[in-house]
Amino acid sequence: MIEALNGQTENLTADVLIIGGGTAGCMAAVEIKENNPELDVLIVEKADIERSGCLAAGMNAINLYLHPGETPDSFVKFARREAVGVLREDLVHSLAKEVNNVVHRVEGWGLPILKDEDGTPAKRGRWNLKIMGERLKPIIAEAAETSGARILNRVNVISLLKEGGRVVGASGLGVRDGKFYSITAKATIVTTGGASGIYRPNNPGSAHHKIWYSPFNTGAGYAMGLRAGAEMTSFEMRFVALRTKDSIAPTGTLALGYNAPQVNAKGERYMQKRFSGVGGEGAPTCYRVYGPIREIQEGRGPCYMDTTHLDDKQVKNLKTDYLNMYPDLVLYWAANHIDPATEPIELGATEPYIVGGHCQSGYWIDVGRRTTTPGLYAAGDVAGGAPYKFVSGCWAEAVIAARSAVEDIEGQPMPQVSEHYTTGLRESAIRPFCHWEMRGDGILPAEMEERLQKVMDEYAGGASVFYELNDERLDRCLEQLDRLKEQQEFLAARDPHELMLAHEVIDRILVAEAVTRHLLHRKETRWPGFQTRLDYPKRDDTNWLKFVNSRLDPTTEIFEMVERPMVDLETLEGAPVSMGWPG
Amino acid sequence: MSIIIDRVKCFGCVGLMGEARCTKACPGDLILLNEEIRAELREPRDCWDCMACVKACPATAIECRLAYVVADYRAALAPKVRDNQIEWTVTDQAGNKETFILDTQNP
Numbered sequence: 001m002i003e004a005l006n007g008q009t010e011n012l013t014a015d016v017l018i019i020g021g022g023t024a025g026c027m028a029a030v031e032i033k034e035n036n037p038e039l040d041v042l043i044v045e046k047a048d049i050e051r052s053g054c055l056a057a058g059m060n061a062i063n064l065y066l067h068p069g070e071t072p073d074s075f076v077k078f079a080r081r082e083a084v085g086v087l088r089e090d091l092v093h094s095l096a097k098e099v100n101n102v103v104h105r106v107e108g109w110g111l112p113i114l115k116d117e118d119g120t121p122a123k124r125g126r127w128n129l130k131i132m133g134e135r136l137k138p139i140i141a142e143a144a145e146t147s148g149a150r151i152l153n154r155v156n157v158i159s160l161l162k163e164g165g166r167v168v169g170a171s172g173l174g175v176r177d178g179k180f181y182s183i184t185a186k187a188t189i190v191t192t193g194g195a196s197g198i199y200r201p202n203n204p205g206s207a208h209h210k211i212w213y214s215p216f217n218t219g220a221g222y223a224m225g226l227r228a229g230a231e232m233t234s235f236e237m238r239f240v241a242l243r244t245k246d247s248i249a250p251t252g253t254l255a256l257g258y259n260a261p262q263v264n265a266k267g268e269r270y271m272q273k274r275f276s277g278v279g280g281e282g283a284p285t286c287y288r289v290y291g292p293i294r295e296i297q298e299g300r301g302p303c304y305m306d307t308t309h310l311d312d313k314q315v316k317n318l319k320t321d322y323l324n325m326y327p328d329l330v331l332y333w334a335a336n337h338i339d340p341a342t343e344p345i346e347l348g349a350t351e352p353y354i355v356g357g358h359c360q361s362g363y364w365i366d367v368g369r370r371t372t373t374p375g376l377y378a379a380g381d382v383a384g385g386a387p388y389k390f391v392s393g394c395w396a397e398a399v400i401a402a403r404s405a406v407e408d409i410e411g412q413p414m415p416q417v418s419e420h421y422t423t424g425l426r427e428s429a430i431r432p433f434c435h436w437e438m439r440g441d442g443i444l445p446a447e448m449e450e451r452l453q454k455v456m457d458e459y460a461g462g463a464s465v466f467y468e469l470n471d472e473r474l475d476r477c478l479e480q481l482d483r484l485k486e487q488q489e490f491l492a493a494r495d496p497h498e499l500m501l502a503h504e505v506i507d508r509i510l511v512a513e514a515v516t517r518h519l520l521h522r523k524e525t526r527w528p529g530f531q532t533r534l535d536y537p538k539r540d541d542t543n544w545l546k547f548v549n550s551r552l553d554p555t556t557e558i559f560e561m562v563e564r565p566m567v568d569l570e571t572l573e574g575a576p577v578s579m580g581w582p583g
Numbered sequence: 584m585s586i587i588i589d590r591v592k593c594f595g596c597v598g599l600m601g602e603a604r605c606t607k608a609c610p611g612d613l614i615l616l617n618e619e620i621r622a623e624l625r626e627p628r629d630c631w632d633c634m635a636c637v638k639a640c641p642a643t644a645i646e647c648r649l650a651y652v653v654a655d656y657r658a659a660l661a662p663k664v665r666d667n668q669i670e671w672t673v674t675d676q677a678g679n680k681e682t683f684i685l686d687t688q689n690p
């Protein structure tokens with residue numbers, strides 16, 4: 001049974017509503033309460049903030065920190081090269097200014113940061129520092145709890161509430177009791193992370209969730225924003241991650257922490273040999289995954305990261321690093337007799353993820369992290385335009401969004417929504433459950449998810465087609481996605497948990513459509529590996545050094561695309577970036 | 584995949600919150616308490632192998648097992664959580680053990 005069936009709604013209010021109590025959401029709550037303890041802050045989280053989101057297993061590095069000698073400007077320059085020229089330099093610069101402060105704030109809450117003998121944080125690569133982060137998420141969750149913010153765990157947010165063109169809160173369902181919540185708020189900050197599960201995962205069946213990005217970040221924030229008419233950017237800059245094969249653990253630890261180069265089956269260091277023009281081993285991230293994809297396509301795979309120079313002590317340290325972030329890799333090595341000191345570690349490329357913290361897919365926002373829909377703010381992996389922000393950049397954005405929200409709501413009254421409106425939302429939220437109750441049949445969320453992933457993999461450049469794209473296959477993809485959208489009325493959910501899964505697949509299908517439309521729109525190859533066009537194989541700076549943005553037309557709910565100019569700090573000269581939809 | 588829950592060791596640690604440690608920890612809402620108030624995994628294939636529940640269990644009743652499609656039978660990785668530290672023991676197929684004691688929080 002689900003509680004919402006009896007027609008009841010739990011109505012809540014908050015000065016600031018935070019959707020998603022992950023790392024950014026918790027940080028936003030702390031910042032608001034520190035700014036103004038009087039404000040009523042409510043975090044709504046589909047899991048439990050103790051271990052929710054990307055940080056569930058822990059973390060071994062903070063990947064954005066300005067070590068002595070670096071500045072926000074030097075980071076912008078680095079990010080520009082990594083992003084192959086397209087990025088919002090205003091956003092990157094603004095978060096880089098905050099990043100060291102937030103890192104030391106979290107250190108003050110108890111996070112162990114490894115230090116050199118002189119007391120400065122130990123470097124792991126140019127922008128990274130090493131942490132003992134197994135408890136990073138519980139530490140941040142505790143800070144959110146003690147800040148005085150209210151926390152509502154195990155409620156899956158489904159829709160934003162809108163009133164007169166403004167976002168005025170959100171609605172969702174309890175994932176264990178099926179209770180319907182309607183929450184009105186003066187400001188709403190969305191921090192739901194990015195999207196996994198859009199494409200068919202590397203591993204089949206019982207290992208289908210053996211993926212890198214959190215399988216429980218399902219693109220809800222993107223989908224609810226699109227449905228509320230918010231503008232999105234750069235969904236075509238997919239993140240295909242270079243990972244250890246099968247176990248799908250991050251390889252930055254090996255490359256930056258242990259100087260392990262990439263080698264192919266012939267022992268060649270192919271990045272140096274074939275990609276020296278773009279920086280070899282230090283090429284932008286997309287090339288570092290494109291390299292091994294090409295090696296394998298051209299018959300020189302498997303590819304590896306060569307760890308055989310490590311001694312026993314280094315291997316022990318390496319295992320320590322993974323235990324802090326991705327413990328099951330250590331289990332994987334134990335199970336499969338792998339000793340990194342005697343054999344290199346095989347590499348693989350993952351299925352594409354949509355994520356604003358590594359790449360830059362997400363909400364189009366101003367420097368204050370305001371979205372194009374008044375009342376709604378975005379931070380972290382769900383926010384677009386600022387690639388390579390990682391965990392610490394997500395905190396920085398959360399702090400910025402929190403400050404904007406506090407500033408903007410001053411003197412604002414609590415918004416109201418009609419009962420008629422929330423009743424409609426409740427009825428559509430529980431539809432898959434009602435379908436099952438009435439018919440005892442239908443399409444289960446897991447089935448629809450599998451079909452979506454097959455379609456995306458085959459037609460929109462998944463792993464099985466080496467991530468390659470062309471117009472005709474993308475058109476075919478859109479046809480298939482239309483069919484899936486039509487079929488959504490047959491979605492069936494047998495309990496509240498499965499009802500959450502039903503909404504996850506509905507969200508993923510909308511995100512998949514956005515991804516496909518963005519991929520179709522960009523007629524060049526800007527990020528080989530992430531976005532490899534067979535029909536437009538070259539980079540075209542004359543025509544495409546710009547953003548591809550989209551939104552759903554508020555009346556027709558059809559996707560509209562727009563191109564926005566590249567934002568570099570020099571030409572911007574302090575003027576704000578355009579937020580209004582043209583025409 | 585996934586975790587294996589020892590039905591004998593699990594004692595259904597429902598505290599004041601009315602929730603067991605593992606059901607609270609799971610980021611995917613995959614663990615529930617059955618009628619005998621014992622932890623049960625809802626859907627093994629949906630587990631992310633993040634080990635949040637394994638660390639949280641006060642009875643060391645939960646073991647993480649990788650899916651056979653990617654890993655040989657059988658090795659083990661067991662955490663013991665203490666104040667500000669975690670102790671990991673990894674056992675390979677041949678029974679060789681390796682132990683790691685790591686800081687998790689500044690005292």
Ligand SMILES: Cc1cc2nc3c(=O)[nH]c(=O)nc-3n(C[C@H](O)[C@H](O)[C@H](O)COP(=O)(O)OP(=O)(O)OC[C@H]3O[C@@H](n4cnc5c(N)ncnc54)[C@H](O)[C@@H]3O)c2cc1C
Binds near residue numbers: 218
């Ligand atoms: C395995 C892994 C390892 C990483 N390692 C590092 C590292 O070592 N260093 C580093 O700097 N970065 C690392 N990153 C990147 C970093 O973790 C992310 O960029 C960061 O966590 C994103 O923060 P976020 O708050 O946007 O998302 P998250 O922290 O994932 O939080 C999103 C939250 O929203 C909740 N949510 C989602 N949908 C809904 C909904 N509909 N209703 C309610 N709640 C919802 C989720 O449950 C989750 O709690 C890693 C990422 C992964 C996946």
